[in-house]
Amino acid sequence: MDQVKSRLRLLNAIMADVATLSCARCSKPANLQCPKCVELKLPREDAAFCTQDCFKASWSSHKSVHLKAKQSNGAGNPENEGWQYCLKKGQGRTPKLPYFDWTGTLRPYPISSKRVVPAHIDLPDWAADGIPKEEPSSDLQRVVEIKTPDQIERMRETCRIAREVLDAAARVIRPGITTDEIDRVVHDATIAAGGYPSPLNYHFFPKSCCTSVNEVICHGIPDARKLEDGDIVNVDVSVFYKGVHADLNDTYFVGNVDEESRRLVQCTYECLEKAISIVKPGVRFREVGEVINRHATMAGFSVAKSYCGHGIGELFHCAPNIPHYARNKAVGVMKAGQTFTIEPMINAGIWRDRMWPDGWTDVTADGKRSAQFEHTLLVTETGVEVLTARLPSSPKVYPWLDA
Ligand SMILES: [Zn+2]
Ligand SMILES: [Zn+2]
Incomplete structure (x- = not known):
């Protein structure tokens, strides 16, 4: 009463x-x-x-003012919530493992507090409140930008930094290390190079890179789980530096990995190589998916459909949208000066996916493993420049590259 x-x-x-x-x-x-x-x-x-x-x-x-408020006061503020489980975008954290009809054996673990970015680092427009402002309404979601020589030079620099950051992560991967520790390496290396880790707070993503283990297709959140002998783990690094983004990822072996997983990872690597080999002015974007699908299905694997390659530059994600699967409806042809990613996700079983309660982690519907590789590319007059290419200093982790 x-x-x-x-x-x-x-x-x-x-x-x-x-x-x-x-x-x-x-x-x-x-x-x-x-x-x-x-x-x-x-x-x-x-x-x-x-x-x-x-x-x-x-x-x-x-409604975005509600999300913003939850982010910036107490509940939902990641900085007040170390080592809890992540819940869906902007809905804060929970101390209990959420209920879910898990598709495989992997489970989420608690995640650490948000990492600090020093004041001298240039921030993208989502860094403070989790909401990208320029990106969603930009014309560059429809038209594919032709980069100026100045933009291309900045992309080269940022992509090289991103490669070095990913290589730093690769060097610490071994059984027993947590994906949170990998995230710390990525965060610190990015900042040491003067860059901002683009994923951090992008649509409220809580960490500085994505770590996708075993059945995770993409967008896994670094957490307290220790990598185990026999795991595969993808590390996806994106860096914002001098006003432009770079984006790349590799899938790594943790200790001794079974034959089927090694075959999956090598096939996915080859899918990306084959896709890159057709890139030049005049080629239709929809061809990329045909090449990837052909190679993956020949090996008995399937192509994940929920996430695509994307344009990149001053915006993190923009046109063109580049599906990796066959018979896709992507429009347009490649032109010199365009920059975009190709990032096939190949599944050992079926292509279908499910989303974990955290709103980010995308897993295979059958719980079988998935692998991914990604490069940021520049279309040149005669072909392609792989802006995130491996360097002579890159760790030698793929047996098929040593031969
Ligand atoms: Zn990426
Ligand atoms: Zn990407």
């Missing part, structure tokens, strides 16, 4: 207050307030609306 009374009092207070405010959408006198904003005690000016219609019409843009 007391609760009902205080509720009524609260409601009256809200109604009275609202009278002096104007609608956040149309500026007419406000009659109601977003209940979520009231609950979160957010600024009343942004929470007032004239009618339900105006409130509903603003919802898709308005």
Whole structure:
């Protein structure tokens, strides 16, 4: 009863207050307030609306203020929540293993606090609040940019740094190391080079790289799990430096890996090599998927469909969208000066995937293993330049490259 009374009092207070405010959408006198904003005690000016219609019409843009608030105050702030399990984007953390119909033997482990980025590092526009601003509404989601010589030079520099960062991660991979420790190596090496780890807080992603173990197709979150002898692990590194992004990944063997997994990883490596070999001006983007599918299916494997190669530059993800599977509907042809990634994910079993409760980790639906390789590429007048190519200093971890 007391609760009902205080509720009524609260409601009256809200109604009275609202009278002096104007609608956040149309500026007419406000009659109601977003209940979520009231609950979160957010600024009343942004929470007032004239009618339900105006409130509903603003919802898709308005709701982001709730996420922002959760991120920046207490609950949901990763900096206050070390070593807990990650929940779906922006929904904070939990101390208990979430319920899920796990598809394989891998499970999530708790994740560490958000890593600190020193003040002298240039930040992408999502670093502070988790929301990319320029990227979603940019024209470059439709048109494929032809990079200027200056942009290309900056891409070369950033891609070389990203390669060196990934190589630093590769050198520490062994049974017993946690993926969180790999993330620390990636984070520290990126910052030491003067760059920002692009994944950090991108759509609220909590870590500085992706680590995808065994049945994880992509976007695994570095956590407290120790790598085990026989695992495979993909490390996906992206760096923001001098205003442009670089993106690459490799899949590594942990200790002694079974024959089937070695075959899967080598086949995936070859899929990327074969795809790169067709890149030159005039080639259709949709051809990439045909080449990859042919090689993967010949080996008895399947191609994951949920994630694609992407344009990259001043934006982390933009046009073109490049599927890795056959009979895809990608439009357009390659032109000199374009920069994009190709990043096939090849599954030992079926192509279908499932998403873990963290909203990031994408796993195979049958729990069988998946491997991936990725490069950032530049289309040249005569062919292709692999901007993230291995260096003479890169660790020698693939037997088929030593022969
Ligand atoms: Zn990547
Ligand atoms: Zn990528």
